[in-house]
Amino acid sequence: MKITKELRIFLFALTLTAKRKTSYFIFLILTILVFLISAATFITESIKKELFITHEELPDIVIQKVIGGRQQYVPYSYVDKILDIPGLKDITPRVWGYYYFDYASVNFSIVGVDPLEPMYKKSLEDAFANIDIGKLTETEDWMILGYGIAKLFDEIAYRNEAYFRKPDGEYIKFVPYKQLDKKSAIFNNDIVIISKNAARKLLGLEENLYTDIAVNVYNKNEIVTIAAKIRDRLKDVRTITKKDVLNSYQNVFSYKTGFFIALFGILLFTMMVIVIDKLSGLNESEKTEIGVFKTVGWTTFDILKLKLYESFIISFHAFIAGILIAMFYVFTFKAPIFIDMFSGYSSLKMQYNLIFVFNLKIMFFIFISVVPFYVASVLIPSYKIATTDTYEVFR
């Protein structure tokens, strides 16, 4: 009995809301607010997820040779020097670098790989899946293209061959052997995998020199100790552990948090001011409306409920609309403009995708960061309306 009465009040609130002009205005304000907060949340969560996935891919320790603050190539002899440190699982000297493709003004990651050697990353292993390795050893002009690059080459008609410029000005020719699919784009979007020797030529590396050395260890708790041992043996190197990389990302994030505070505070403040302003303007007809409701038997609390239901209906629709728009904006349109505010991350990495993330935690976060404030701002206006004097109806 009682429940159906509540339901009837709720349905009546639905009718009233749909016919009130202020509802649409508040709906718009609220939708924008939900949109901004959820877009920011989606971007952060997406980047976080990407970080988490790529983080799994990183080697435990990367050894770089640094002289005078500049990174130098590492000679092969360094591998021999650390070989007998206990606890090392594998040591891989790597050949890789960036290639600036001025035609499209983008940087490629050039990764030199010997198909006969074990791969140091799982994503590279995946790239070589289903490939006849024997064929690759016969020539040196093959290349495997990341998803993004394959698309770019397709656009500029580099379909059967591509030319890359060596440091000495000469060009070398490569023949696309395979294109990586979209699924691997998180790791390999901007990558060009070529043979180790070809990479040496392209990056201007002499025989026996490497970009850096990747090291994996058996016991993950020992990473810091082993890194210290390596620095002890090779005096002119810098070691970068998995955790260091994550920390540098984290720093960018906590800096971004400041931005979030500012955005959040300003948004909430504006919303509350607008909502309170809109709801407080109680016109004559609304006053008589409340009076009539009271004369036909509504109590102050019934009217209060009606008003709060009205607010709930508006906020619920705005919540859904805001989240949906934000989802399209971030995941379909890749968040133009907004993403630049998070560009701290893109300075660390050249290109990135926004991976689709959507879970209860995000919903809960957006809910908690919008709804309480909205309800708080409708509270006092609703109370004022509900306690309006009924004398207005009698004259």
Next chain:
Amino acid sequence: MKFISPEQIVIYFINFVFIFFLVVALKISYLMIKKFDFSKSTSFQYSLEKRNVLVSTIVSFFIFLKVPLLFYFLFYLDSLAPSIPGAMCAVGVLNSTPYGAYLIIVKVAVLFMLVWWFYINKFDLNTYGFKYTKLKYKFLILISFAIFLEFLLEINLFNNISPEKIVSCCGSVFGKDVKYFSSFLFNLNDNLSLLITVVTFLLLAIFFKTKNYVFYGLASLIFLIVAVYSLIDFFSTYIYELPTHRCPFCILQKDYGYIGYVIYFLLLTGTFYGSSLLVLKNILDNTTKISWARNSFFMIFCYLLIVGFYVVKYYMVNGVWLT
């Protein structure tokens, strides 16, 4: 290092909103206690009666917010766990500072008091002349201070969470080690806590049958405490199926089918209704008392059925008891 995350900012902002409304409510409470006089027909008296509506709206708003916020808080602490060495769930995070345990207790106490206030208010508004007005505003002042205390503890908790310090988590917190949590959880041995829980339940059953509602209320408050003990000490190990895993929060996780939410809902609402019979004994009318006692007893009974089910299930499957 201080942790600052968007979640925390949102919690702080919400606390600001709470404080704003609390100040409004405190001001009204003061006026009500000093000036409320139903026999007067002045415009001031009418405005006071209207403000009654405002305060009850504020309290309803608090209750409406506090419940999801409590879960959000635990959810957030859970998500911090990976950043704190040693912590596996919210317990580890709470335990990493001296404030965590008290904070949880204050949070639950505040929620209970708010709902009590809500009912006192409801009965007050249904009387002619608002009989309990002064009483309820004195009570509201007490609640306000409890909420301020909660915020202080919360700020301290957040400021003291450190990603560098190694903490112990549920496995050891409720085991033999004596640390913040267990320092006031005097060490009960498994079977003793179970025994006390069963005895308290039998007392509840007797008071329920004899309609002795004051004692029933007292017993249900005791039951809340001993039930949490036995849940940590005894029942949770059967839910996790691990003799060493004693934790009141991990049952909230997906791995255990979110059974924790059901368990806590039954336990908290059951003991809430029960204890109301004591706390609100002069305010509730007889029919409400009877129906609340019935609700309370039913929920507590269901609670015991559910946690007991896990014990029996474990025995059926494995043929042994956990020790």
Next chain:
Amino acid sequence: MIEIKNITKHFDDKIILSKISFTIEKGSFTVINGPSGSGKSTLLSIISGLARPTSGEVLYNNINISKLPEKDAGIFRNEKIGFVFQKFNLVENLTVYENLLPPVIIANKKFDKHHIYDMLRQLEIDSLANTKISKLSGGEQQRVALARALINNPEIIIADEPTANLDYNLKMSILKFFEKINKSGKTLIVATHDDIFVRMKGVKVVLMENGLIKAIK
């Protein structure tokens, strides 16, 4: 039967009603007559339990209306009283049907929309059920207002200046309508400064001035 006993109403230091006493029999037609500002509206809101008197009491079948908590006073109004106002006081944005909802949805009985349509049919406005109030003529609006007052089949109809700002035809139609429902057994209480009601037959007239009863005829 409604007994009004010694009603006095102060607001701050202003005296609005002073020692008002009279009785309204079941099925009677009472006209409270007096110039504006004589306290008629305040008296109506005290009789209907919307405002409480400073002293004195209103008894409806020996129930003290003035001492009901808000919730019970609401139920009393909802079940026993129908209101007709000056200017009808309808919600302009809503349709005719929707304007009849407020008294019905709050009632402690099963909701039945046929009941609303029956009411509209009785007043011959069922074809307008889904029309907005703002698109109706004065006469049509008047009928919607009457339908809203009668929807819960109340025992008492309270009307506050029902004829103000109406042309002669509408005045007469409302007068006839009131006579008709009074004959069907409903108690009518009309507050007005219009003499048209005073001239009616079989009507009890309470003449008020400055918060005092001047005469009862």
